[in-house]
Amino acid sequence: MTERLDKTPVLIVDDDPSMRAALRQWIRLAGFATQEVATADQAMAKLSSDFSGCIVSDVMLEGEDGVSLLRRIGDLDGDLPVVLITGHGDVPMAVEAMRAGAYDFVEKPFDPDHIAEVVRRACDRRSLVLENRALKTRLSDSAGLESRLIGSSPAMQTLRRQILHFATTDAAVLITGETGTGKEVIAQALHDFSHRKDGPFAAINAAALPESMVEAELFGHEAGAFTGADRLRIGRIEAASTGVLFLDEIVSMPLGLQPKLLRVLQEKKVDRIGATRPVDVDVRLISAANMDPKEAVRTGRLREDLLFRLNTIELTVPPLRERGRDSLLLFDTFLNRFAVQYSMVAPVTSARDEAFLQTYSWPGNVRELRNAAERFVLNAGVSPQPLETLVTGRQGAGTVPAAGGLKELMDTYERSLIEGALRRHGGHMAEVMRELNLPRRTLNEKMARLGLSRDPDGSAEPVDRQEKS
Ligand SMILES: Nc1ncnc2c1ncn2[C@@H]1O[C@H](COP(=O)(O)OP(=O)(O)OP(=O)(O)O)[C@@H](O)[C@H]1O
Ligand SMILES: [Mg+2]
Incomplete structure (x- = not known):
């Protein structure tokens, strides 16, 4: 008879063929798949730390007793449940076995229902252990992934x-x-x-x-x-x-x-x-x-x-520009990494740098941001510059105040958002309106107030109010 693959395996270890046959019969009837071996060495060859069932072994094996097999299994995987079958009156042996970590023991002659019950509990315990392990691996995997794909x-x-x-x-x-x-x-x-x-x-x-x-x-x-x-x-x-x-x-x-x-x-x-x-x-x-x-x-x-x-x-x-505040998180992580790499102090970013991080279009995406962080760390000690200057080469561009009150900072932020959208959409106003969810009139007013033109790199020419799109 072939076993269905999804049945939980039970490894029977006994040097007496008639005992093996009896155990096989009761354990299979209880719904498990069985594997049988006669010696401890054969048993060890069948086991690994992902074995999903339990082991039922006679305490008296030829050449090696069940307790020493138990210890070898424990070395392989301390959570593999071993049920020992003991002879009548083998109480001291049973006590030693429990101390050595046996899951349970069953005295001969055994009651089939009792054996089935003990095996079932042992296998349930095992499946719980394996589930927990898988969960732990998944969690540590995802933690590892979070630091690689920030x-x-x-x-x-x-x-x-x-x-x-x-x-x-x-x-x-x-x-x-x-x-x-x-x-x-x-x-x-x-x-x-x-x-x-x-x-x-x-x-x-x-x-x-x-x-x-x-x-x-x-x-x-x-x-x-x-x-x-x-x-x-x-x-x-x-x-x-x-x-x-x-x-x-x-x-x-x-x-x-x-x-x-x-x-x-x-x-x-x-x-x-x-x-x-x-x-x-x-x-x-x-x-x-x-x-x-x-x-x-x-x-x-x-x-x-x-x-x-x-x-x-x-x-x-x-693209990075569509990932919201990820640019801040990435920049901060890279700053710290490069600071460690170059044994330098991680420089502090200003509100102005942060506004730039979130509004620049980052055409080279994370690679470009990573390079910027590296240069920012290296420059900080000698000639600190605003991140914007470092990345775009634009001398301050006059857009972002080095310091200022909330109003200036808000203007700066607003200006860089609109400027970024204009750049992305090549000055196409309808697209900018859609992205920023602004009516045309509000957008025009803001642009006029902030001195922005449709051509983001050009001078502040008047905004075309007639544009149809
Ligand atoms: N989410 C992220 N978290 C941390 N580092 C990242 C992340 N995304 C990219 N990087 C880093 O940015 C740089 C560029 O990434 P990568 O080489 O995977 O990009 P790519 O999409 O293959 O680019 P290309 O199309 O030019 O080959 C690498 O140094 C990479 O480690
Ligand atoms: Mg690549």
Whole structure:
């Protein structure tokens, strides 16, 4: 009879075949799957710290007694429940066994209902222990992820949840987002929080390689496959086996190679250049794009069938300017990290710097912000400057007062918000109104009061009140 896989296993350890048969019968009747062995060594070979059931062992085993087996199991995993079967009148032994950490003991001749009851309790205890452990791992995982993928905006919280959830699967993931938004951080996290974490994380960026080299780099080649290929070469895909293959900037993958890549994904086989037989590979594929991949399909740069294989799961990383106060949190974290790295004191940011952090458009996203934090730390000791000057090169720009009352600060904040929106929408007033949720008249009045023009870098020319859109 084959056991259903979802039944909890009970390992029976007894050197007497007739005892094993009796235990098997009662324990199976109680709804468990059984495994049987005759010696302590065989028992140890069957057990691991993720064994999900309990052990029922005779206290007298050939060569080794049940109590010493109990100690060995305890060394493997102190929470594995062991039920010992003792002979009639073996009370001192039973007492010793309980002291050594046995879950319970049952005296021979045993009552089948009693055995079933004890086994059930032991297995319940075990499943509780394993559940708690899994919960703890999940919690510490998510804590680890929070310091790698920083951000408390709803979008980042959702992303972290998605990463932990999808990390446990082997489904292909496509990560899209502007440059510097953290796509590689996410790909690495999907690897590190998965069962493939001990396998390789092989990243390849087709855009960074000459097109002629991409094929050999990805697929490898046999010795003598082409001029110059004097030795066998294992490609990146094959080398990533048991781990993750990260295809960065997938849109730059040469069109001619895309069908070959598709075959890898569909058949889990790689054809080295010049090989007569394919090689099996076991990789999880993660890819990234900083332009809309559907647009790349429309313009003929990406094959649609390949895209459908890549984007089983699609994760979209929002640009930094859409993450609310995350820029403050990230900047503060980077300041402290760089201060430690350079053994310097972390400089204090002014209200003016904070207003800038939240309103600048950060076209280079987190990468740009991180560089700014590094320079801010390094400059602080010699020639401290407002962050805005450091990032944009604009000398103070006259927009943000170095100090001032609430009114000045509010104006500054308002000005930088409107300025940011104008810049983002290229001076398109209807878009600015929509983003800031302001009627045209209010927006015009504010712009006039704050000396802002539709062209954010130009001089304060009069605002066009006639614009139709
Ligand atoms: N949420 C975040 N928390 C902490 N660091 C981050 C975060 N997002 C990005 N970074 C850091 O910002 C830098 C850029 O991130 P990453 O290389 O992952 O971006 P990318 O999206 O792959 O950019 P590109 O498209 O240019 O390749 C890295 O130094 C990374 O560690
Ligand atoms: Mg990248």
